[in-house]
Amino acid sequence: MRRFDEMYARLPEKGEAGEVRQxxxxxxxxxxxxxxxxxQSRREEAEVIFRNVGITFAVYGEKDEDGSGTERLIPFxxxxxxxxxxxxxxxxxxxxxxxxxxxxxxxxxxxEQEILKAGVIPREQIEGNAQFRPEMVxxxxxxxxxxxxxxxxxxxxxxxxxxxxxxxxxDNLRVPSGVSYMLEDRKMMMRLxxxxxxxxxVAPVAHYPxxxxxxxxxxSPATTAEPTVxxxxxxxxxxxxxxxxxxAQQMGVELVEGKDLxxxxxxxxxxxxxxxxxxxxxxxxxxxxxxxxxxxRPDSSLGVPGLLSAYHGGRVTLANAVGTxxxxxxxxxPYVPDMIxxxxxxxPILNNVPTYQCRKxxxxxxxxxxxxxLVVKEVHGAGGYGMLVGPAxxxxxxxxxxQRVLARPEGYIAxxxxxxxxxxTYVEAGIAPRHIDLRPFVLSGKTVSMVPGGLTRVALxxxxxxxxxxxxxxxxxxxxxxx
Numbered sequence: 001m002r003r004f005d006e007m008y009a010r011l012p013e014k015g016e017a018g019e020v021r022q023x024x025x026x027x028x029x030x031x032x033x034x035x036x037x038x039x040q041s042r043r044e045e046a047e048v049i050f051r052n053v054g055i056t057f058a059v060y061g062e063k064d065e066d067g068s069g070t071e072r073l074i075p076f077x078x079x080x081x082x083x084x085x086x087x088x089x090x091x092x093x094x095x096x097x098x099x100x101x102x103x104x105x106x107x108x109x110x111x112e113q114e115i116l117k118a119g120v121i122p123r124e125q126i127e128g129n130a131q132f133r134p135e136m137v138x139x140x141x142x143x144x145x146x147x148x149x150x151x152x153x154x155x156x157x158x159x160x161x162x163x164x165x166x167x168x169x170x171d172n173l174r175v176p177s178g179v180s181y182m183l184e185d186r187k188m189m190m191r192l193x194x195x196x197x198x199x200x201x202v203a204p205v206a207h208y209p210x211x212x213x214x215x216x217x218x219x220s221p222a223t224t225a226e227p228t229v230x231x232x233x234x235x236x237x238x239x240x241x242x243x244x245x246x247x248a249q250q251m252g253v254e255l256v257e258g259k260d261l262x263x264x265x266x267x268x269x270x271x272x273x274x275x276x277x278x279x280x281x282x283x284x285x286x287x288x289x290x291x292x293x294x295x296x297r298p299d300s301s302l303g304v305p306g307l308l309s310a311y312h313g314g315r316v317t318l319a320n321a322v323g324t325x326x327x328x329x330x331x332x333x334p335y336v337p338d339m340i341x342x343x344x345x346x347x348p349i350l351n352n353v354p355t356y357q358c359r360k361x362x363x364x365x366x367x368x369x370x371x372x373x374l375v376v377k378e379v380h381g382a383g384g385y386g387m388l389v390g391p392a393x394x395x396x397x398x399x400x401x402x403q404r405v406l407a408r409p410e411g412y413i414a415x416x417x418x419x420x421x422x423x424x425t426y427v428e429a430g431i432a433p434r435h436i437d438l439r440p441f442v443l444s445g446k447t448v449s450m451v452p453g454g455l456t457r458v459a460l461x462x463x464x465x466x467x468x469x470x471x472x473x474x475x476x477x478x479x480x481x482x483x
Contacts, residue, residue, distance in 0.1 A: 002158040004421040005433055006081060023084040023481055026199055031079070036430075039078060042192050043426060046076050049191075055184055055242055075474030076185060077425050078192070081436060081456040088203075088452055088480045091154070091166060091440070094349030095450065097340060099150045099442045102171060102327050104343040106146040109326060110136045120342050121335050129332070130380060131325030133288060135295060139312055141321050142219050143446060148319040149212070149283075150442040151176025154350070154454075156421035164421055167353045169437065171336065173328040174320060175285050179441050180243040182455040183208060183250075185477040201482040203452035209250035211443055211451065212283075216251075218445035219317045220280045227280035229253045230270060232261070234286045234302045244285050258286075263306030268316045281317045288322050330413050331357065331379040354416060358409040367414040368405065371398045374414045375465075376405065389465060391417050420465055423476065425458055435459045438478065452480035 005011055007028065012018030020028040050073050083091075108115055109126055110133075116123045126132055151172035156164045186205050190197055213229065220227035233244035235257050248255035260271050261279065269276040284291065290300040292307040310316045326332065334355040337348045356363035356374075367374060371390050378386035388401040405412050422433035440454035456476040459465060 002160075002162050003419050004156060004158040004162065004164040006156075006164075006421055006423040006436070008424075011433070023082055027080070027082060027196070030196065030199065039426070043078060046078070046188050046192060047073060049188065050074075050076060050184070053184065055181065074181060075460060076188060077458055077474055077476045078189075079424050079426065079431070080189065080477040080479045081423050081438070082479045082481065083453065085481050085483055087166075090349065092450065092452075094166075095152055095440055095442050096448045097344065097346060097349055098152065098168065098171070098336065099147065099444055099448055101340040101343050102150070102173065102336065103144065103146055103444060105339045106173075106321070106324055106327050107141075107144045108343075110139065110323060115339065115342055118342065120338050121332070125331060125335075126326060129326050129329055131288075131323070131329050133323035133326070135308060135312075136321070136323040140314070142221060142317055145219060145444045146321040146324045147173040147327070148215055148219055148321075148444055149176060150444065151178065151439045152442060154438045154440065155353075155418060157418040158421075166350060167418070168336070168350050169353055170330065170333060171328045172439075173324045174287065176439070176441065177240045177243055177285075178439055178455040178457075179208060180246040181475050182441070182453070182478065183246075185455075185475055189477045200479065203480040203482050205451040205453060208441070208451045209247065211449055212247065213251040213253070215443040215445035215449070216281045216283055216317075216319055219319060221314050221317055223315060224278075224280055228270075228278060229281040229283065230256045230261075230279050232256055232258070232282050232284040232286060234290070238285070240285065247283075258301065258303045261304045261307075263304060263310050266310055266313050266315050268304065268307065268310050279316060281319060283319050288325065291318070291322065329379055330377055331359070331410070334413070353418060356414040358405055358412040358414065363414070364405070364409050367412075368402060371402060373417060375417055376401060376412055376414045379411055379413060389417065392463070392465075417465070420459075423456075423458065425460070425474075425476075427460070427462075432462070434462070435465055436476065453478035 007021060007024045008018045009021050010019035055074065105115065115121055116126060153169040153172065154166055155169045156166050159165045182205060216229045217227050230253055231244055231248040233241060233255060235241065245255055254270060256270060262269055268279045270279050286302050289296045290302040292303050292305065293300045294305050295308045311318055311322065334352065334357060337352055340346055340348045356367050358364045358367055367376065371388065374390045376388040388397065390398065420435040420437065423436045424431050425434040436456050436458045438454050438456050440450055442448060442450045456478045458474045458476055460474050
């Protein structure tokens with residue numbers, strides 16, 4: 001299997017330096033000159049700082065037998081992932097194109113349904129989708145934007161000639177997380193290695209909270225010129241609570257829970273020490289099901305009774321909108337290139353990973369015959385759970401998964417096992433290549449914008465392709481060079 005390394009065109013061998021890619025040359029010279037003991041002390045320093053700041057994540061796995069999760073630091077690697085300017089320019093154009101088409105699609109699904117009438121996507125794929133919300137049919141939202149914050153997962157894999165090609169692995173349009181780690185990773189690198197940033201023209205990311213606030217304010221209902229924005233969190237026991245608090249603080253807005261809000265006369269208010277204050281935009285970090293106990297789950301204590309009626313009345317904006325999940329379901333992912341052609345009359349700039357839909361008999365037959373070679377995913381799965389990585393699985397695990405797929409084929413998709421690109425990473429034995437992906441954060445308001453780069457996640461286990469923080473993955477700073 002061909003491999004692609006972000007830093008090396010030819011990997012170093014014993015006694016040889018390897019062939020460094022042009023955009024990494026200055027960094028490679030700097031790294032070679034560093035004392036390993038100094039770098040180890042910097043790694044330890046980073047861990048102490050992150051621990052003090054409280055950047056943790058809940059990890060679920062074999063060591064967590066009671067199912068409650070264990071809080072731990074997300075490992076941070078000192079070696080950055082570097083992207084040259086021309087690559088980022090192309091990726092950025094592809095991301096704008098993709099997110100624009102996805103927002104057009106969600107609006108269409110809840111209004112004219114032209115894409116269904118044209119037979120591009122089977123109607124049952126939408127109306128039978130657990131994330132389709134009939135409550136949103138005919139509801140108009142400001143600027144026709146449903147996914148204000150989109151986290152698009154991108155991987156790179158070698159083509160037949162060994163050149164690295166970018167692919168979109170999945171679209172996260174409901175409550176994508178991880179942007180706080182992107183910001184904190186950059187702060188950490190600038191604190192530990194300020195000299196590196198005088199040697200490299202790295203595009204800044206620190207203005208993301210300003211861009212986010214601008215996006216949210218631009219999505220406010222037309223009922224006020226000075227909208228009040230809040231971040232709605234499920235509370236401190238949520239695995240991403242640090243991020244919720246961090247973003248609220250960085251934007252200078254209130255962090256609220258459901259019990260802090262109430263609906264009166266069709267408007268949403270926040271309880272404050274000075275009395276009720278009207279809320280115009282809610283950046284919600286809780287799932288649809290828990291937003292309003294009068295409409296969705298009646299047992300939810302996380303949401304706000306009556307919130308949907310205020311939302312339907314156009315008196316409050318929810319970001320992301322209710323019902324966006326219909327577009328990031330893995331069963332819909334194979335159709336995104338068709339959406340781009342349908343709505344924008346353009347060819348996709350970023351390719352999908354080839355995908356087999358197990359709901360189709362021929363795709364199911366192929367999947368079942370090649371389970372040991374494929375990655376099989378639940379269409380509603382997240383966090384790297386509910387999936388089979390064929391080449392890394394035992395015969396017993398493959399057979400168990402075969403029965404699951406046979407029992408509910410419509411609930412699964414399959415993809416070839418890509419040789420994800422690798423980047424040098426600090427491990428216990430020194431520096432070794434580890435697989436990575438990238439999650440840029442795309443903001444859609446009156447325009448579509450993003451900060452250069454995103455969150456690079458790294459699979460710390462040798463050979464592992466699972467980069468999710470919830471399964472022990474780490475992160476790297478992502479540098480987009482300005483020239």
